[in-house]
Amino acid sequence: MTTLQSLLARTDANAAVAWVLTGGLLGAVGQFWRIGELDWAVVTMLLVGVTITIPIVARTPTVMLPAELLAAAAVPVAVRATGMLPQVTPFVAVAALGVLTVVVLDATTSLSMTPRFAAVFVVVVTMAGAGVWTVGTWVADTIVGTMFVGGKTELMWDLIIATVVGVGAGLLFDGYVVVSDRIEHLRTATGHTGTASTSTGGSLPGSTQQQRRVVRLLQLLLVGITIVALARRNVTLVVNSGVPLAITFLPAVLRREFDYTMDPGLVVWITLATVLHAVGAVALYELYGWYDSLTHTFSASLIAGGGYAIARSVEHHTQAVSFTRGFRGSFVVLFVLAVGVAWEILEFASGGVATLVGGEAVLAQYGTTDIVNDLVFNAAGAVVVATLGSAHFEGIAAWLASRVDVLVRGGS
Template identity: 60%
Template sequence: MVSLQSLIGSHRLDALGAWVVTAILVGVVGRFAAGGAFDWAVLTATLVAVAVAVPLAARDLETTVPAEVLGLVAVPVLVRAFGGFPQLTPFLVVAGVALLLAVVLDAFTSLTMTPRFATVFVVVVTMAVAGVWAVGIYAADTLLGTAFLDGQTELMWDLVTATAAGIVAGVVFELYFDRSARIARLRASASAPSAAGRSGASLPGDGRHHRIAVRGLQAVLGAIAAFALVRGNVSLFVNSGGPLAITFLPALFRREYGYAMDTGLVLWVTVASTLHGAGALELYQAFGWYDSLAHAVSASLVAGVGYAVARAVERHSRAVDFNRGFRATFVVLFVLAVGVGWEILEFASGGLASVVGGEAVLAQYGTGDIVNDLVFNTVGALVVAGWSTAHFEGIAARLTGRVGRLAGGD
């Protein structure tokens, strides 16, 4: 498999093209600054800084990122400089910066990643940045009296646009990596992947007590689902029946795949599912803190999944190697990205309900609710990233090979 580091080399003609693009971007920074678009000036300057970091770190002006990659990343900057697509282009630039950052980290740190993982990283970072941006502008409007947001709908469309931009950029970069002659030559000489792994730590506690607690919580969810069915409440039934089904997944994995998940982790899954199912029974509306608690616990599981996927990819491929700091960062970015995706699902649910009638299956309660969800998703992610990743090593070992395609270009 190919490492991104292989993209960087000393090629005079390629370097000339890269420096020409960089010079154009420097001129665009001045254009934005002169026009009062300081946000765009800073964003473009960041892009320039990442591009210039490669020859500076290598101490060789002919060692640059590929000119075609830098040119591709510069396209949305130039489009915006001429007034086009003001909502879409910022997130396309963020995606480009994420790609260049991945190349720089791969080349000049202990991290290594393949082109395909880099495309996944680009999508995750773009969505995560959109979530951070949403929290930031809401905080500015609330604390500083600014007026960046016109309301919930505008915020949600910005998140949708950011997600679309990340996916489009990821697809474009993947096509480049698949069809580039440069990558093809590198793949021809790359070494084959290998699978390795070990079981991780399990959650502490007595298995018997865990199983009793799981059965009790499943009974609670079953009772809520039955009540919803009797009352004909579709929204409550979906929000309790779905989580109830999730609590039976560990048993399904054990029966179908021979994977016995640690009972403490099963209890963790069940607690998160029960918090959401019970919350749909008016608890979200009755207690403001309950929604924050449910999101933090659920996000901790999402963080664990993100960690397990990253570790499985890392174990699968010799061309992928992360350090502890990057794993923790990826976990937080992954949770932010999934949180943005969840908010989009809630937004879509409300839009669908307004078209076909009835109650939205997934509900939002205003801009403050969206931002609060993103903040407490991050809290849950930070807890796992800082203290609990070892509990997901067993899942990571099980996933090794199954998610290896994320890491490779094959």
């Protein structure tokens, strides 16, 4: 089976072409700098930096990234240099950077990724990069007076294009790895091996009985909001209270159907996040601008936990995957940013549907400042979990891995 470590060949021909392409990228850095395209100069320099990491670590110029991958990464740089497709090429470059980065990380560190996970990671990196790009350009417009962000619609189409590009890059990379016939192991060339660290579990404060009582009270509050929404025939509020109410029963469904008992403290965490959103939909979102930031931070912490659980469950499931603590934390933040971009697209689509069919949008979006604010506080919630709260999701990760094992054995 082809692995990421086998993508590099220690051949003079591959190295010669790869070095020529690297030189071209380095020349493009100077060109972008001269014409004032500083953002592109930085992106291109990052491509160069990732590329030369391989021969530096291997201590030989003949071990390089595959020339075809470098050629693909150079395409958006060349297109941008000619001034064509300015809206698409930044995200293509970010996707290319993600592809090169996963290969280098897997080859030169103690990380181990399966090609399929690496492809997913490329998608996540591209979408997260679009989120960072959005925040950065908005800050530049606000502080420096640049005009990167044209308006909400233009910004949202940028995010949609980035998502499409990211998915496409992930699929193409997965296909490339599958058909690749390079069988030289880079890990042998660089001599890097290691194992990932693990973390321990944790629990939220309070006794189990007290935590369950809190959950029941919060569920009753959601029931009350849903009843009021039905009485007023407010479809938007019904969705924004009924769906959160349904989510609070997910732990009970898991316990009944799969015999998995979620930590009661985590159940409180989930329930409180859903209640905060439902209460905000009643009136608080419109009355207090800070309330939306609060709910995004709280919800993002759960999404971060989900991302962490997914990554850890992959580690539990297969020995071919091994992550470091630092990578897990980085993945959590990138995962939340990517999901945040997807959520903004969903809100944008909700407004489009409401315009077409009439009525009020189920999910509201109030402009570029609101989009940027959501992305920033999503990241804040992710950082909290990555640094302080990931241990609370170890149990879910182990359960997910066990379910995957059962499905694999059942299908074999």
